[in-house]
Structures are given as structure tokens and as C-alpha cells.
Amino acid sequence: MKLRLTFTVNGEPAEALVDPDKTLLEVLREDLQLTGTKHGCELGECGACAVLVDGQPLLSCLVVSHECQGRSVVTVEGLTVDGRLHPLQECFADLGASQCGYCTPGILIAAKALLDREPHPTRDLIREALSGNLCRCTGYQQILDAVEAAIVRPGHASARDGRGGQS
Amino acid sequence: MRLPSYRYRAPKTVEDAASWLAESPGDTMLLAGGTDLIPNMKRRQQVPATVIGLRGIAALSRLDTREGTDIGAGVTLTTLVRDERIRSKYQGLWQSAAQIATPLLRNMGTIGGNICLDTRCTYYDQSFEWRQAINFCMKKDGETCWVATSSDRCLAVSSTDAAPALMALGATVRLVSALGTRDLALGGLYANDGMSYLTRRPDEILTTVHLPEPAGWRSTYWKLRRRGSFDFPVASVAAAARFDGDRIIEARIVLGAVASCPLDVPAAGTRLAGQVLTDDLIAAVADDAYALAKPMDNTDFELVWRKKTVRSLVASALRELRGDDMREARVRLARHPLLVVS
Numbered sequence: 441m442k443l444r445l446t447f448t449v450n451g452e453p454a455e456a457l458v459d460p461d462k463t464l465l466e467v468l469r470e471d472l473q474l475t476g477t478k479h480g481c482e483l484g485e486c487g488a489c490a491v492l493v494d495g496q497p498l499l500s501c502l503v504v505s506h507e508c509q510g511r512s513v514v515t516v517e518g519l520t521v522d523g524r525l526h527p528l529q530e531c532f533a534d535l536g537a538s539q540c541g542y543c544t545p546g547i548l549i550a551a552k553a554l555l556d557r558e559p560h561p562t563r564d565l566i567r568e569a570l571s572g573n574l575c576r577c578t579g580y581q582q583i584l585d586a587v588e589a590a591i592v593r594p595g596h597a598s599a600r601d602g603r604g605g606q607s
Numbered sequence: 608m609r610l611p612s613y614r615y616r617a618p619k620t621v622e623d624a625a626s627w628l629a630e631s632p633g634d635t636m637l638l639a640g641g642t643d644l645i646p647n648m649k650r651r652q653q654v655p656a657t658v659i660g661l662r663g664i665a666a667l668s669r670l671d672t673r674e675g676t677d678i679g680a681g682v683t684l685t686t687l688v689r690d691e692r693i694r695s696k697y698q699g700l701w702q703s704a705a706q707i708a709t710p711l712l713r714n715m716g717t718i719g720g721n722i723c724l725d726t727r728c729t730y731y732d733q734s735f736e737w738r739q740a741i742n743f744c745m746k747k748d749g750e751t752c753w754v755a756t757s758s759d760r761c762l763a764v765s766s767t768d769a770a771p772a773l774m775a776l777g778a779t780v781r782l783v784s785a786l787g788t789r790d791l792a793l794g795g796l797y798a799n800d801g802m803s804y805l806t807r808r809p810d811e812i813l814t815t816v817h818l819p820e821p822a823g824w825r826s827t828y829w830k831l832r833r834r835g836s837f838d839f840p841v842a843s844v845a846a847a848a849r850f851d852g853d854r855i856i857e858a859r860i861v862l863g864a865v866a867s868c869p870l871d872v873p874a875a876g877t878r879l880a881g882q883v884l885t886d887d888l889i890a891a892v893a894d895d896a897y898a899l900a901k902p903m904d905n906t907d908f909e910l911v912w913r914k915k916t917v918r919s920l921v922a923s924a925l926r927e928l929r930g931d932d933m934r935e936a937r938v939r940l941a942r943h944p945l946l947v948v949s
């Protein structure tokens with residue numbers, strides 16, 4: 441029997457009739473066609489699948505669909521508002537923090553969650569906040585640089601509220 | 608990798624959870640943060656017919672520091688490491704929790720799940736197909752233990768970071784079932800057996816971890832892992848001691864990841880009681896711990912070397928308790944300072 445899932449995705453109410461054994465990652469990608477969130481290790485080891493759930497960054501590959509009922513999910517698609525990129529996304533593009541791009545959505549989500557809690561993190565704190573997100577291309581320096589750049593980029597403080605702000 | 612089919616139930620109270628669990632304890636499992644159970648289900652290491660999700664039980668997420676400290680089994684590791692009272696009163700617990708997995712996993716993972724974490728092994732933490740290719744192993748679906756083919760028991764490694772730290776601090780746990788409630792010392796929850804590593808009955812729910820007031824106690828946790836960013840422990844040491852000035856009144860040392868359960872080092876208690884921590888005494892206690900540690904060749908790093916590291920981890924822990932400045936040594940081991948986003 442299918443599961444009727446009613447929750448909020450990127451600020452909009454969403455409803456889907458899903459296979460109850462799916463994870464949130466599978467529901468997002470396969471039932472809601474939100475393929476920005478990436479399917480990496482599927483075991484909690486890489487961070488590619490990170491999304492905000494009720495404002496907290498979680499690994500969607502480990503969240504069962506049943507436990508999404510009524511919750512608010514923000515994916516990387518939700519960082520862009522009216523076609524305007526989030527300051528983090530702009531800085532990632534400007535500073536070459538994304539190469540193959542596979543890790544980027546998860547890292548953007550983890551970095552947004554960090555800046556929502558701590559608007560002026562030190563480099564060590566950024567490193568800690570992103571320590572569960574693996575990147576096989578960049579060597580991480582550009583990623584840390586881009587998050588640092590976003591701290592001072594206009595628009596950061598007002599970053600898309602009501603959408604996965606701190607809970 | 609897809610999850611196998613299962614029936615999901617979400618109780619709102621511990622009583623409901625306990626009575627549902629009692630219906631069929633043998634093929635029902637509890638789901639807290641899911642960071643251990645969900646990967647294991649995907650790899651078909653654990654295939655419960657029914658999963659009882661605990662996240663809707665508000666009573667399990669309470670953290671109460673009025674008399675001693677009561678930590679609900681459902682308190683997440685993030686909540687724990689962000690709590691200033693935990694950090695200042697139980698440094699060893701804080702240090703252990705801050706080194707568990709990753710920030711994203713700590714947002715999900717709970718203290719109860721960490722205490723009940725499945726034991727780990729190179730021949731077990733693999734996909735179904737991988738395990739099938741070696742004809743499985745004793746722990747799941749097979750007969751032979753590939754780590755020691757003549758062994759009559761599974762030697763999988765206890766890999767919980769928080770449990771040794773909690774045991775060193777004198778933690779007790781509460782287990783609730785439809786039949787009643789029992790409290791026991793956390794050490795009593797474990798058995799040195801990779802398959803039956805918990806003495807918890809399948810119909811019991813761990814509800815609370817209790818820590819006594821830490822007056823006079825100092826505690827610390829030292830962990831060896833492959834990567835600086837995150838990894839399961841391959842050897843760890845939790846130490847706690849109650850001091851009167853420089854003199855130790857009582858002490859406990861518990862080793863992690865060198866047996867199928869957290870290993871208490873009883874000689875540490877007897878040797879340290881009433882003493883001042885001299886370099887010689889530290890070396891003697893480190894030898895006691897070294898003798899007890901039995902790492903097997905079923906996790907990362909070479910086992911003879913892993914056993915040797917126990918000696919230096921114990922020495923570092925005791926020196927830190929003595930008041931030596933161990934910050935540099937800690938950063939050298941972890942390769943970065945211990946930080947959490949508050």
C-alpha cells in the first residue's frame with residue numbers, strides 16, 4: 441500500500457503518494473522530481489544528500505518517508521528565490537568551489553545551516569560544519585573560501601527567511 | 608540500495624512503544640535517529656518485520672540536570688554537545704560525543720542509539736552481495752567467523768564512543784518493558800559477544816541514562832580514528848577520577864573499540880585509589896590497560912599497533928586528568944581542535 445505523504449517542501453505544501461519503504465532522498469528525487477539533492481553513498485557517509493528538515497541539516501538517505509509527515513523540508517532548489525541565487529551559490533560559482541558539482545548541493549545546505557546559526561563563523565568552524573560532506577574534486581580550499589566570502593556578501597543576512605531558518 | 612519492506616509504527620508514549628514491542632519482540636526493532644539501523648537495513652544486516660519509530664515520544668527527548676543528570680534516550684548528540692552543563696560537568700562525555708560521526712549525523716543520532724549501536728566488523732559492514740560472496744558470516748546468515756575461523760563466538764567490535772565515557776562517569780540506564788522497569792549500571796548492559804552484545808531483552812526500551820553529580824570528578828576521552836574529520840573509533844579511552852587536591856580518591860578507566868563491549872579496566876581503580884598521579888603510576892596503569900585490550904583484525908589499522916596505542920591513549924588521558932596541558936597532543940591526534948557549532 442502506498443503512503444500519502446503531506447509535508448512542506450521549499451516553502452510550498454506538497455503531497456505525494458509514495459512507496460512507504462522509500463527514504464526522503466528517494467521521495468524527493470523520484471516522486472517530486474527534485475533532483476538537485478544528490479544520491480551518493482546512501483549510507484550516511486558522504487553528505488551529498490543533505491537537506492534541511494525543520495531547519496536542521498539532515499541526511500535524506502537515512503530519513504524514512506513515514507517520518508517526513510508534516511515536516512518542512514528545504515532542498516538546494518529552495519535556496520534560489522525568484523531566480524536569484526543564494527549568496528552562497530554565487531560565491532561557489534565565482535570562486536570555483538564546485539567542479540563536478542556532485543557534493544555541491546549537500547555542502548550548500550550544510551553551509552546555509554551553519555550561517556543561519558552562526559553568521560560569522562571562523563574558518564575552523566566552517567571546516568567543522570562541513571566535516572560530514574566529502575568532496576573528491578576541489579581539495580576543499582575553494583569551498584572554505586567560498587563560504588567565507590558569503591559571510592560578507594550582501595544578501596546573506598536576509599537569506600530567504602521562513603524557509604528553513606533556525607528552528 | 609533500497610530499504611527492505613517493513614511495517615512502521617509510531618507510538619506517542621513509552622507505554623505504547625513497550626506494549627507494541629511486546630507483541631513480537633523477536634522481529635521488531637526500535638528506530639531512533641536511524642543512523643545505524645537504516646544503513647544496516649539497506650545492507651540487509653538487520654531486517655526487522657516491524658520498525659517502531661521513537662521520535663514522536665516527547666518524554667524520550669528530555670535532558671534534565673537538576674539532580675545529577677538524566678538524559679532521555681532520544682536526546683540527539685547535537686543537543687548533548689551544545690549543552691553547556693554537559694560540557695562543563697562531564698567533559699569526557701562531551702569530548703566523546705563531539706567526536707561521534709559528523710555534524711549532520713549528530714543532528715539525527717541519539718544517545719540511546721549510540722549506546723545500543725550494533726557491533727562492527729570488516730566482514731559484516733558490507734552490502735548483501737559482498738557478504739553473500741564470502742558465504743556470509745556467523746553474525747548474520749552464515750556460520751563461520753572470518754576473523755578467527757576457529758572462534759565459537761563473533762568478535763565484532765563495540766564502536767560506541769559515548770558508552771565508555773558514560774561508564775567512566777558512573778552512568779546507570781533505565782530499561783522499560785511491558786513487564787516493568789529496571790535500572791542497571793551501564794556496564795551491566797554489555798556482554799563481550801559481537802552478536803549478543805547487549806543484555807537488554809528484545810522487549811525492552813532504553814529510556815534514560817542517569818549520571819551522578821560530578822562533584823570532585825574530572826573526566827576525559829581520547830579517541831584514535833583514521834580520518835580527522837570523522838570515523839568510528841579503532842581504539843579509545845575514557846578516564847574519570849575523583850580528586851581531593853592532587854590525590855585520587857576513586858577512578859575508572861574504560862576502553863572502547865578493543866573488544867565486543869566497552870572494557871572496564873578494574874586494575875586502574877585499585878591502583879589509582881589514594882594515589883597521586885606520578886609518571887610511574889601512569890605508566891603502570893597504561894600497562895594494565897594494554898594487557899586487557901584485545902583488538903581483532905576486523906577494523907581499520909593493524910591490530911598489534913592498535914593494541915600499542917591503548918598504552919599511549921591511557922597515558923594521555925591520565926596526564927590530562929592530572930592537569931598537564933594536553934591541548935597540543937590532542938590536536939596532533941585529532942588533526943584539528945574539537946569544535947561544535949553552538
Ligand SMILES: Cc1cc2nc3c(=O)[nH]c(=O)nc-3n(C[C@H](O)[C@H](O)[C@H](O)COP(=O)(O)OP(=O)(O)OC[C@H]3O[C@@H](n4cnc5c(N)ncnc54)[C@H](O)[C@@H]3O)c2cc1C
Nearest residue numbers: 484639640641642643644708716717720721723768813838
Ligand atoms: C558515517 C558514519 C559514521 C559514524 N561514526 C560514529 C562514530 O564515530 N562513533 C560512534 O559512536 N558512532 C558513529 N556512528 C554511528 C551512529 O551515527 C551513532 O552511534 C548514533 O548515535 C546512533 O544513534 P541513532 O539514534 O541514529 O541510532 P539508531 O540507528 O536509531 O539505532 C541504533 C540501534 O539502537 C537501537 N535503539 C535505538 N534507540 C533505542 C532505545 N531507546 N532503546 C533500545 N534500543 C534502541 C536500535 O534498534 C538500533 O539497533 C556513525 C554512523 C555513520 C553512518
Ligand code: SF4
Nearest residue numbers: 728744752761762763
Ligand atoms: S567477528 Fe566474525 S562473526 Fe563477527 S561479524 Fe566479523 S566475521 Fe562475522
Ligand code: FES
Nearest residue numbers: 480481482487501
Ligand atoms: S547519500 Fe546520504 S550521506 Fe551519502
Ligand code: FES
Nearest residue numbers: 539540575576577
Ligand atoms: S566538486 Fe566534485 S565532489 Fe565536490
